Amino acid sequence: MQMKSEIAGEAAKQRHIQRGIDAKDKSKGDGKLQGAMQAGAREYPEPPFPEQHQPKPGHEWAIEPAPLYDAPYYLGSKKLNQKVALITGGDSGIGRSVAVLFAREGADVAIVYLAEDKDAEETKSAVEKEGRRCLLVKADVSERSHCHKAVMET
DSSP states (O other): OHHHHHHHHHHHHHHHHHHHHHHHHHTTSSOOOOOOOOOSSSOOOOSOOOOOOOOSSOOGGGOSSOOOOOOTTOOOOOTTTTOEEEEETTTSHHHHHHHHHHHHTTOEEEEEESSOHHHHHHHHHHHHHTTOOEEEEEOOTTSHHHHHHHHHHO
16 A cells, blocks of 8 residues: 555656646747757758658658758767678668668668668668668568578678
8 A cells, every 4th residue: 555655646746847847838938839949960840841641661751851860960980890780670760870870880781671672772872971881681570581581691
């Protein structure tokens, strides 16, 4: 029973903190968006964004505005020089960011992707722009034999 009261007390404490944050946010203005924060290496897209729905697996090339992934001010320190990275899902999203930044750190990259050829080619181009090699491996990582093939090709 003591555990239930401790949980209830902690929940009440967190609700109190959230009410304070909400009140502070409400007092900051009319709540309307002022536009995207513009800091860093580029102009950031501002709402309203077009409504869009991507079937799964989706195609990143079809998203408007295009996702940002390259971290242009990040300077690699070559910690991965002479290494090879095998990145699943490297054709888009976080996987693409990882592939590009691993390349910037000096690694050659192999990306495993399911069916999004155009997205994979864009990632390959971005990796090569960093001066590294990129191998595209079309495979379904839910299949053990495909995983083995990806490792062997790398």
